[in-house]
Amino acid sequence: MKSITIGSVGTSWITESFISAIAGVKNLSLSAVYSRDSQKAKAFAEKHHAEKYYSDMEAMAQDPSIDAIYIASPNFLHHTQTMQFLKAGKHVICEKPLASNYQEAKEMIETARENHVVLLEAMRTAYDPGLSVIRDNLYKMGKIRRVSFWYGKYSSKYDVFLSGKPQNIFSLECSAGALMDMGVYCVYPLVDLFGMPEKILADCVKLHNGIDGTGTVVMNYGEMLAEISYSKISDSRLVSEIQGEQGTMVIPEIASPSNLKIFYRNGKVEELYTRDCPNNMIYEAEMFVKAILGQEDMTYYQEKSLESLKLMDEIRRQDGIVFPADRKEL
Numbered sequence: 001m002k003s004i005t006i007g008s009v010g011t012s013w014i015t016e017s018f019i020s021a022i023a024g025v026k027n028l029s030l031s032a033v034y035s036r037d038s039q040k041a042k043a044f045a046e047k048h049h050a051e052k053y054y055s056d057m058e059a060m061a062q063d064p065s066i067d068a069i070y071i072a073s074p075n076f077l078h079h080t081q082t083m084q085f086l087k088a089g090k091h092v093i094c095e096k097p098l099a100s101n102y103q104e105a106k107e108m109i110e111t112a113r114e115n116h117v118v119l120l121e122a123m124r125t126a127y128d129p130g131l132s133v134i135r136d137n138l139y140k141m142g143k144i145r146r147v148s149f150w151y152g153k154y155s156s157k158y159d160v161f162l163s164g165k166p167q168n169i170f171s172l173e174c175s176a177g178a179l180m181d182m183g184v185y186c187v188y189p190l191v192d193l194f195g196m197p198e199k200i201l202a203d204c205v206k207l208h209n210g211i212d213g214t215g216t217v218v219m220n221y222g223e224m225l226a227e228i229s230y231s232k233i234s235d236s237r238l239v240s241e242i243q244g245e246q247g248t249m250v251i252p253e254i255a256s257p258s259n260l261k262i263f264y265r266n267g268k269v270e271e272l273y274t275r276d277c278p279n280n281m282i283y284e285a286e287m288f289v290k291a292i293l294g295q296e297d298m299t300y301y302q303e304k305s306l307e308s309l310k311l312m313d314e315i316r317r318q319d320g321i322v323f324p325a326d327r328k329e330l
Contacts, residue, residue, distance in 0.1 A: 003027050003028065003029045004027055004028050004029070004067045004068055004091075004289060004292055005029060005030075005031035005032075005065060005066050005067045005068070006022070006028060006029070006030055006031065006066070006067065006068040006069065006070055006093075007030075007031060007032035007033065007034060007050075007052075007054075007060055007063075007066045007068070007069050007070070008030065008032070008033045008034065008050075008069075008070045008072065009034045009057070009060075009069060009070065009071045009072065009073055009081060010034075010035075010070075010071065010072030010073050010095075011033065011035050011040055011041070011044045012072060014072045014095060015070070015072045017279060017281055018070055018072065018122070018281050018285070019048050020279055020281075021279050021281035021282040021284075021285050022282075022285045024282055025282060025285045025286055025289060026289070027289055027293075028285060028288070028289050030048055030049070030050050031050055031051050031052060031065065031066060032045070032050055032051065032052040032053065032054060032060060032063065032066055033045045033048070033050050033052075033053050033054070034053070034054045034055070034057060034060050035053075035054075035055060036055055037055065038053070038055035041053035041054060041055050052065075052066075057081065057084065058084070061084055061085050061088035061090065062088060066090065067090065067091060067292070068090055068091035068092065068093065068118075068288070068292065069085045069090050069091070069092050069093070070092075070093050070094075070095075070122070071085075071092060071093070071094040071095060072095045072122075073095075074168045074171075074174040074175070074176065075097060075099075075100055075174055075175035075176055075180055076100055076173065076174045076175040076176075076323065076324070076325050078094050078095070078097075078098060078099050078100070078104075078108075079099050079100065079104040079105075079107070079108060079325070082094050082099075082108050082119065083107070083108060083111055086108070086111045086112050086115050086117055086119065087111065087115060089115060089117060090117060091117045091118040091119075091288070091291075091292050092112070092117070092118070092119050092120070093118075093119075093120045093121075093122050093284065093285075093288045094108075094119070094120070094121060094122060095121075095122045096121055096122055096123040096124075096184050096185075096188075097121075097180050097184050097308070097309060097312070098121040098123075098305045098309065099309060099325075100175035100323050100325035100326065101175075101309060101312075101313050101323070101325060101326055102306060102309040102310045102313050104325065105305060105306055105309050106306060109302045109305075109306070118288065118291040118292050118298060119298065119302070120284065120287065120288050120291060120298060120301065121301065121302075121305045122281070122284050123184070123188050123284070123305070123308075124255065124256070124280050124281050124283065124284050125185060125188055125189055125254065125255055125256070125257065125280075126188060126189075126192065126284070126301055126304065127283040127284045127286070127287045127301075128256065128257055128280050128283050129273070129275070129283065130251075130256070130257030130258050130260060130273055130275070131189060131192065131193075131257055133257070133260055133272055133273040134189075134193065134242070134249065134251065134257060134260065135192075135193055137249065137260075137262065137272055138193070138242065138244075138249075140244075140246070140247065140262060140270075141242065141243070141244025141245070141246050141247040141248065141249060141262060142244045142245040142246035142247070143223065143244060143245045144194075144224050144242060144243070144244045145223070145224055145225070145243055145244060145245060146224065146225050146226070146227075146241075146242075146243040147190065147193075147194065147224065147225070147226040147227070147241070147242050147243070148226075148227050148228075148229075148238075148240060148241045148243075149185075149186035149189065149190060149226075149227075149228045149229075149240045149251075149254045150186070150228070150229050150230070150236045150238040150239070150240055150254070151182050151183070151185045151186050151229075151230050151231075151236065151240075151253075151254055151255060152182065152214065152229065152230055152231030152232075152234055152235055152236030153182065153231070153232065153235055153236070154231075154232070154233060154234055154235050155169060155170075155232040155233070157169050157170065158170070158232065158233055161207075169181060169232070170207060170209070170211050170213075170232070171209070171211065172209065172210055172211055172321070172322070172323055172324070173323075173324055175323040175324075175325050176211065177211040177212040177213075177232070177321065178204070178211075178212045178213055178214050178215055178230050178231055178232045178233070179204070179212055179215055179230065179312060179315060179316065179319075179321075180312070181232060182230040182231065182232055183215060183217075183228060183230035183312070183315070184308065184312065185230075185254055185255040186228035186229075186230055186240075186254055187228065187308045187311055187312055187315075188304065188305075188308045189254060189257075190219075190226055190228060191304055191307045191308050191311060192304050193242075194221060194224070194226065195221075195307075196307055196310070196311065197219035197220055197221050197226065197311075198219075198220050198221060198222055199219065199220040200217060200218075200219050200220075200311070200314055200315065200318065201217065201218045201219075201318070202215065202216070202217040202218075202314075202315040202318040202319055203215065203216060203217075203318070203319065204216070204319045204321070205233075206319075206320075206321075207233075210321070211321070212319060212321055213231065213232055213233040214229075214230065214231035214232070214233055214234060215229070215230055215231075215315070215319065216228070216229045216230075217229075217315055239251060239252050239253075240252075240253075240254040245265075246264060246265055247262045247263055247264040247265055248262065248263050249261070249262050249272075250262075250263065256280050257273075258273060258274050258275050258277075259273075259274050260272040260273045260274070287301075
């Protein structure tokens, strides 16, 4: 079978990580890269042995030799760029969060279906085998009463931001901030495993430009409480937990669920799942290939992407965080 050729939009570390991951995926190969800076595009292409490079996005979209596109640009560009490639008949795997808000994501998914192409959110947790293990073992803990998902990392860009130099990841204009970059790793598995909450109470710490640096959300599911806490201005050393009446599941890192254990009330400990995979982006890439080949249906995952953004829209509403993208007409 002919290898699926993919072009990348973006030259940051996350693109480097994705390219590293697809090296281990059958039937997927990097063929082109894009950057607004043609010299940067050329250097990046040469580094990763891509045949072509572009500084003109429309030219890349119209290249018939490219089957698919990986988008790792700032969040506020996800909608515009994804729409451009979908309408050109390209399959798209777009970095998380899929869009700035629910309405953008809804239009993107509808456009993918209209053009009979695959759109996949590069939410690595969603396709990680560890999340399936969590889901399949929830029953062992009895009635679930409390869920705590934590994800916090001190950003490498934060010190530069504090020095007075604007950074995309700490920008309202770029639809960024702690929730969109880190909190999404907590929101997605929560929605995937337990659905939408009945009540939401959110708060955050805002930085000098109005973006959130860290935040906490408490959610009520009727018979269960859930809390998520996320940060880009401090490191979290806490494990995530799912607490049931008969036991507690411990998840060392929610973004890459492995080394999973259940601690039962009777004192027993069950080791559920561990793996040796330092880059779990490989699972999203494998899913992307299967979807393109017609072996997987993206409907479920797209619904969870929409639900996640709907929940994040409400969190931002309570936090008083409004992106320019929220105001534009679709």
